[in-house]
Amino acid sequence: EVQLVESGGGLVQPGGSLRLSCAASGFTFSSYWMSWVRQAPGKGLEWVANIKQDGSEKYYVDSVKGRFTISRDNAKNSLYLQMNSLRAEDTAVYYCARFLGYSYGDYFDYWGQGTLVTVSS
Amino acid sequence: QSVLTQPPSVSGAPGQRVTISCTGSSSNIGAGYDVHWYQQLPGTAPKLLIYGNSNRPSGVPDRFSGSKSGTSASLAITGLQAEDEADYYCQSYDSSLSAGEVFGTGTKVTVL
Numbered sequence A: 001e002v003q004l005v006e007s008g009g010g011l012v013q014p015g016g017s018l019r020l021s022c023a024a025s026g027f028t029f030s031s032y033w034m035s036w037v038r039q040a041p042g043k044g045l046e047w048v049a050n051i052k053q054d055g056s057e058k059y060y061v062d063s064v065k066g067r068f069t070i071s072r073d074n075a076k077n078s079l080y081l082q083m084n085s086l087r088a089e090d091t092a093v094y095y096c097a098r099f100l101g102y103s104y105g106d107y108f109d110y111w112g113q114g115t116l117v118t119v120s121s
Numbered sequence B: 001q002s003v004l005t006q007p008p009s010v011s012g013a014p015g016q017r018v019t020i021s022c023t024g025s026s027s028n029i030g031a032g033y034d035v036h037w038y039q040q041l042p043g044t045a046p047k048l049l050i051y052g053n054s055n056r057p058s059g060v061p062d063r064f065s066g067s068k069s070g071t072s073a074s075l076a077i078t079g080l081q082a083e084d085e086a087d088y089y090c091q092s093y094d095s096s097l098s099a100g101e102v103f104g105t106g107t108k109v110t111v112l
Helices: none
Strands: A003-009 A010-012 A016-026 A033-041 A045-051 A058-060 A070-075 A078-083 A092-104 A103-112 A115-120 B007-011 B018-023 B038-040 B047-050 B064-069 B072-077 B086-094 B102-104 B107-111
Touching: A003 A092, A010 B107, A016 A092, A016 A115, A033 A078, A033 A103, A045 A070, A045 A092, A045 B102, A070 B072, A103 B086, A115 B064, A115 B107, B007 B018, B007 B047, B018 B064, B018 B086, B018 B107, B047 B064, B072 B086
Parallel strands: A010 A115, B007 B107
Antiparallel strands: A003 A016, A016 A078, A033 A045, A033 A092, A045 A058, A070 A078, A092 A103, A092 A115, B018 B072, B038 B047, B038 B086, B064 B072, B086 B102, B086 B107
16 A cells, blocks of 8 residues: 655744655655645645656756755655745645656656645744 | 636535536647646545546546546536535646646535
8 A cells, every 4th residue: 555654844934944754655666756745724736846766857846946855765765855945935734745757747646644834933 | 826727616416417627728738738636635635536637546436537628627526425525626737937737726516
């Protein structure tokens, strides 16, 4: 059974940093792209970042470029999101998701339960 | 802001059929990229409902179906059940300057 378990969320002041983790199990982690998707309170879903199987390719939504870094450790079956220079608008539940891509599209086939990040003074 | 537009809400009585539209543009759905749908039950994480416009993952009831035409896509729920009350999101890829995965604005389905 595929399982994705996020951790590391919490309350942080504007301008601060936080590192999210996602522990994966039930599949060969090193064979899949992985992603982070977020959802602000009462709002819709927003894709944040993707990372290739070996970490050689990374993509980000414009609003987090230069501030967030996605990474992975295939030996530990873990995905990470380093978030710096946090802003109030980064407040959201952050989901780890497995990402499947093909010629005509990409989608997220498994999701974790999410971890809440609150940016506030 | 979302580049895929959905109606904020739809409702129907048990057993009825409801449809949710997802309207995009020439840089996403109209460019030939597939559409995928997710169901988010209250207080839970999203779950993949439809992939590749019309394919259901294992375990998803055949009451759920998807289609795509031009710059739009639709999700249909037939034989509406109480447990279908949830938020539904479409998703595709956008090839504009800010290329990446894009989600719809989301639709709340209410079972009357």
